Amino acid sequence: MKKKSKLAVAVAGVVLMASAGVSTASAADVSKVKVVPISEPAGQTGDAYRFVVKYRAGSAELRDTAAINRGLSAAATRAGLDRAVLRSGAGAATPAASATLMRRMAVPGWSVVKTSRALNASEAANFVRELRANPAVESADVDLRFKRLQTVAPSFTPNDPQTQQYQWNFYNAKAGVRATEAWDKSQGEGVVVAVLDTGIAKDNPDLQDNVIPGYDMITDKRISRRDADGRAPGGWDMGDWVEADYCTGWATNNPHPASDSSWHGSHVAGTIAQETNNGSGLAGLAFKSKVMPIRVLGSCGGFGSDIADGMIWASGGEVPGLPVNTNPAEVINMSLGSVSPAACPAVYQEAIDGANSRGTIIVVAAGNDNANAGTYTMSSCNNVISVGATGITGARAYYSNYGDKVDLAAPGGGGAGDGNPNGYIWQVMNGGAKGPTAEWILGGMGGTSMASPHVAAAVAMVQSVVDTPLTLAQMRDLLKKTATPFPVAIPASTPIGAGILNIDAALTKATEPPCNPEVEECGPDAIPLTNKVALPNQGGSAGSETLYSFEAEAGKTLTFMTYGGSGDVSLYVSFDKEPTTSAFDAKSTRAGNSETVRFTAPKAGTYMVKLVGASSYAGVSLVARQ
Numbered sequence: 001m002k003k004k005s006k007l008a009v010a011v012a013g014v015v016l017m018a019s020a021g022v023s024t025a026s027a028a029d030v031s032k033v034k035v036v037p038i039s040e041p042a043g044q045t046g047d048a049y050r051f052v053v054k055y056r057a058g059s060a061e062l063r064d065t066a067a068i069n070r071g072l073s074a075a076a077t078r079a080g081l082d083r084a085v086l087r088s089g090a091g092a093a094t095p096a097a098s099a100t101l102m103r104r105m106a107v108p109g110w111s112v113v114k115t116s117r118a119l120n121a122s123e124a125a126n127f128v129r130e131l132r133a134n135p136a137v138e139s140a141d142v143d144l145r146f147k148r149l150q151t152v153a154p155s156f157t158p159n160d161p162q163t164q165q166y167q168w169n170f171y172n173a174k175a176g177v178r179a180t181e182a183w184d185k186s187q188g189e190g191v192v193v194a195v196l197d198t199g200i201a202k203d204n205p206d207l208q209d210n211v212i213p214g215y216d217m218i219t220d221k222r223i224s225r226r227d228a229d230g231r232a233p234g235g236w237d238m239g240d241w242v243e244a245d246y247c248t249g250w251a252t253n254n255p256h257p258a259s260d261s262s263w264h265g266s267h268v269a270g271t272i273a274q275e276t277n278n279g280s281g282l283a284g285l286a287f288k289s290k291v292m293p294i295r296v297l298g299s300c301g302g303f304g305s306d307i308a309d310g311m312i313w314a315s316g317g318e319v320p321g322l323p324v325n326t327n328p329a330e331v332i333n334m335s336l337g338s339v340s341p342a343a344c345p346a347v348y349q350e351a352i353d354g355a356n357s358r359g360t361i362i363v364v365a366a367g368n369d370n371a372n373a374g375t376y377t378m379s380s381c382n383n384v385i386s387v388g389a390t391g392i393t394g395a396r397a398y399y400s401n402y403g404d405k406v407d408l409a410a411p412g413g414g415g416a417g418d419g420n421p422n423g424y425i426w427q428v429m430n431g432g433a434k435g436p437t438a439e440w441i442l443g444g445m446g447g448t449s450m451a452s453p454h455v456a457a458a459v460a461m462v463q464s465v466v467d468t469p470l471t472l473a474q475m476r477d478l479l480k481k482t483a484t485p486f487p488v489a490i491p492a493s494t495p496i497g498a499g500i501l502n503i504d505a506a507l508t509k510a511t512e513p514p515c516n517p518e519v520e521e522c523g524p525d526a527i528p529l530t531n532k533v534a535l536p537n538q539g540g541s542a543g544s545e546t547l548y549s550f551e552a553e554a555g556k557t558l559t560f561m562t563y564g565g566s567g568d569v570s571l572y573v574s575f576d577k578e579p580t581t582s583a584f585d586a587k588s589t590r591a592g593n594s595e596t597v598r599f600t601a602p603k604a605g606t607y608m609v610k611l612v613g614a615s616s617y618a619g620v621s622l623v624a625r626q
Contacts (some may be wrong), residue, residue, distance in 0.1 A: 188286025235293030270427030414446020567617030
């Protein structure tokens, strides 16, 4: 039997609540209004005391801890860390420092190294340089801290009392993900989605039946808020609150204010699998899937080495010292990222590739810095699905990162002009200011953190109903090809993917029976073009071919054009048949992406259009005009 819960409404701030006009009288099952301010974790500008090192295949260090420690000691000596610095007018005294192996990682060849004290930026750079000078070392870097992304605070029809009022992101005709139609086809049954985040608050009354235990991967008790260093089963969110300046001096060089726990992971997990049609709270998209909390973020963020091991464990790989995950995830959602521009760490890329090799698809949030997603981790990594954010109008949310690395968009809420509760993404989350309490609230948030789980849920819903699970490349292609065109023009300078996630269209396409040439005429599989509606963010590798179709009228001039983006694409067109690079009715193969084919006297019927990568290309728009 479910515990009785007390639900409240949490929003971004008093001004928003006043403009929305929400009160205890206007929302069923809501006992009170509660303002929950959401703040950004402290930045990763602190001194370094953890490093990640990859040792070469065949080196003694791969099997001998003593060899590792000898190499670390030599690197510390060469970097000058073995010498104390006396106090002077230029600064305080600095004691000598040593370095030792902390633990071996799950990512093959990688280890975590710690120093006896935190190193300043200059010392850390010298130490990394000397580590890399060791012939046995393939790669070495600071073990960076990452954070939950900053949030912009706050047929089948489910009977959850507040879903129609609050969850525009599911139902809105222009900007929603077509949830109602999709639920007739799939509800995610049998699929596990791992949420690498702050964990999930235990006993959530509107989620608990869909949660299976994972693991708390945080190894530093200052971050985990547990009693000791090391990892723990479960993955439960203990809270990520910070007192004023709690992170200062070890996780950041800067002072910072106190902030309450975010319950970020619970909110993300709710969008994926909140219990639905249970007459309580809100709905989730893949509500017959199971979510698994992998806690990698706590107070002051989380270390990249713990996050990488989290990806490995969640996808069924072996992590030293931990039991094997008996419920490996088909999907991983990562609504986390770098505080400032950062290339994908090598250890991350290897962990992602390992997860892919085990059949796990990783979905990531593009980031909330209104900047190029390709310059931030996670979108700077390869072999992930990167998700940008739209608001309630279907336009790019003002905060959403953008660029060629973003595959598609989903509702993130909080966009400019969305001054009402329905402009945010809502889920049931804990009401505790520090650790979890018995109070549960409806929490409104905005960000690409909220957009990403929509796509993770869509992946789960597709995998649940296809005969053979789709690969990453197949899934990404499916979601992009079936995305809803943006109802609001997206500037070419800030692209956020192929369109807005359309789960119903993705499921329809994924479950479409193959053409049987014995009983029907089978044509090539082509993406339909709509007259005068540009199809944005098309891309491919050198030599790639993508086919489109357009139903033309006779006698009216017909034009096909490509423009924008980067790289070099060529355009081939034929009437009523698939063009090739050697057989076509017309072509445009100029250098770059500005291609045009025009028919002054077109026939009535189907024109087939093919884009071919003369070199790799991205961010290109294709339009047919008649």
